[in-house]
Amino acid sequence: MSLARILVVDDDVDFSELLAIRIGSFGYEVSTAHRATLALQQLEQQHFDLVLTDLRMANMDGMALFTEIRKRFAGLPVVMMTAHGSIPDAVQATQQGMAGFLTKPIDTQALQDTLATCLKGRQQATLSQQSGEFYGLYYQSEAMHQLAHKLATLAQSHANVLIQGESGTGKEVTANAIHRASQMAGGPFVAINCGAVPAQLLESELFGHVKGAFTGATQDKLGLVQSADRGTLFLDEIADMPLELQVKLLRVLQERKVRPVGSQHESKINVRFLSASHKDLWQAVQQGQFREDLYYRLNVVSVTLPALRERPQDIPYLANHFLHKLADKQFAPAAMTALLNYRWPGNIRQLSNVIEHCVALTAGKLISENTVRAALPGQQAEEFPGLNDAKRQFELDYIKKVMSLCQGNVAEAAKLAKRNRSDFYKLLKKHNIPC
Numbered sequence: 391m392s393l394a395r396i397l398v399v400d401d402d403v404d405f406s407e408l409l410a411i412r413i414g415s416f417g418y419e420v421s422t423a424h425r426a427t428l429a430l431q432q433l434e435q436q437h438f439d440l441v442l443t444d445l446r447m448a449n450m451d452g453m454a455l456f457t458e459i460r461k462r463f464a465g466l467p468v469v470m471m472t473a474h475g476s477i478p479d480a481v482q483a484t485q486q487g488m489a490g491f492l493t494k495p496i497d498t499q500a501l502q503d504t505l506a507t508c509l510k511g512r513q514q515a516t517l518s519q520q521s522g523e524f525y526g527l528y529y530q531s532e533a534m535h536q537l538a539h540k541l542a543t544l545a546q547s548h549a550n551v552l553i554q555g556e557s558g559t560g561k562e563v564t565a566n567a568i569h570r571a572s573q574m575a576g577g578p579f580v581a582i583n584c585g586a587v588p589a590q591l592l593e594s595e596l597f598g599h600v601k602g603a604f605t606g607a608t609q610d611k612l613g614l615v616q617s618a619d620r621g622t623l624f625l626d627e628i629a630d631m632p633l634e635l636q637v638k639l640l641r642v643l644q645e646r647k648v649r650p651v652g653s654q655h656e657s658k659i660n661v662r663f664l665s666a667s668h669k670d671l672w673q674a675v676q677q678g679q680f681r682e683d684l685y686y687r688l689n690v691v692s693v694t695l696p697a698l699r700e701r702p703q704d705i706p707y708l709a710n711h712f713l714h715k716l717a718d719k720q721f722a723p724a725a726m727t728a729l730l731n732y733r734w735p736g737n738i739r740q741l742s743n744v745i746e747h748c749v750a751l752t753a754g755k756l757i758s759e760n761t762v763r764a765a766l767p768g769q770q771a772e773e774f775p776g777l778n779d780a781k782r783q784f785e786l787d788y789i790k791k792v793m794s795l796c797q798g799n800v801a802e803a804a805k806l807a808k809r810n811r812s813d814f815y816k817l818l819k820k821h822n823i824p825c
């Protein structure tokens with residue numbers, strides 16, 4: 391991975407040059423700008439991973455620069471330095487989403503620690519800088535760049551495609567993207583979830599029926615295969631299709647004709663079939679639950695969507711994508727790190743739900759780490775202890791320490807704690823400490 395790039399902004403030329411040398415010695419690439427406006431120009435022209443700026447500067451100060459960066463380079467961490475290290479400055483800075491705050495004269499260790507912390511989330515997020523979109527499929531990761539390239543090529547053919555991937559990875563979005571990029575784009579895109587329709591209804595849903603074909607068939611009904619004529623039919627959760635219906639679907643695929651239930655007539659169809667499954671379809675074939683001949687018909691080309699945890703570069707990009715669709719807010723750097731560190735078992739669907747949850751619970755502009763954690767199952771923020779619990783914990787830690795210093799000798803421990811022996815015994819009993 392390339393070195394992280396830091397832009398130091400300070401109108402004190404000597405100070406910023408010396409600081410750049412110090413930061414360079416930590417192994418980062420550093421540039422300097424002596425005015426906020428010049429910093430913005432550099433940010434337009436080059437990629438930086440972090441901005442370290444002085445608060446008090448002539449013309450445009452550090453806060454104004456930070457506001458501008460937030461608007462134009464969302465997510466770029468900014469660390470503020472000030473010689474007037476007052477608490478109100480620090481509070482204002484962190485409330486507004488500043489990644490860190492350093493007081494001049496700058497302590498080398500504090501500088502190194504702050505830069506490392508602020509860059510951690512950023513570096514995971516920026517392995518691939520370029521974002522892309524393929525007909526509604528948004529991505530930034532290298533894996534998805536390659537996949538989009540493959541989709542663009544296969545969209546031009548008429549081949550049937552099997553899309554596999556965990557639930558919520560974007561199989562339906564992908565199917566829709568293939569349709570929109572294909573020559574069938576002018577025709578309909580029809581989707582059916584084979585697992586959600588009761589088995590006895592699925593045949594008539596797919597192939598249609600004529601009036602009187604079965605009890606309740608009071609009029610002719612067009613099936614989805616015919617509705618998708620000159621377009622694309624997306625068969626979601628294909629592994630759930632009952633075996634007897636698989637035979638009928640195979641005939642439709644082979645003969646390119648469909649016969650509604652109860653009808654004597656077949657109609658020609660021109661449909662591209664895309665199917666998807668979150669289960670391993672080849673395993674279903676081996677277990678005798680899915681026909682091998684149908685498998686090969688549907689799987690002329692296969693596409694596998696990686697789980698979100700396997701493409702972490704997409705997490706910040708998609709999180710911001712969903713956020714900006716809903717509200718004019720942004721994530722605190724620690725909130726983004728929490729999103730990056732989560733495993734996302736429900737993939738992009740879960741990410742989108744979590745962002746919606748965070749937006750609903752955030753009144754201000756900045757989404758905090760605690761709000762993100764509260765929205766993630768099993769990641770609830772640690773509850774802040776009440777004063778009584780805190781006192782009790784302190785007392786317990788204190789007694790343990792005293793006992794350990796006195797090697798378990800209660801008389802000596804009581805003396806050290808400046809308590810009489812019976813009081814000290816009571817404390818040991820209260821905390822269940824054997825004596």
Ligand SMILES: Nc1ncnc2c1ncn2[C@@H]1O[C@H](COP(=O)(O)OP(=O)(O)OP(=O)(O)O)[C@@H](O)[C@H]1O
Nearest residue numbers: 526527528556557558559560561562563668738739
């Ligand atoms: N790359 C992406 N860019 C933008 N939105 C996406 C992307 N991938 C998925 N989504 C969104 O995530 C949600 C789930 O996507 P989709 O329904 O396509 O997943 P799926 O794999 O078909 O899920 P399931 O297996 O549960 O049917 C949708 O709201 C979709 O818009």
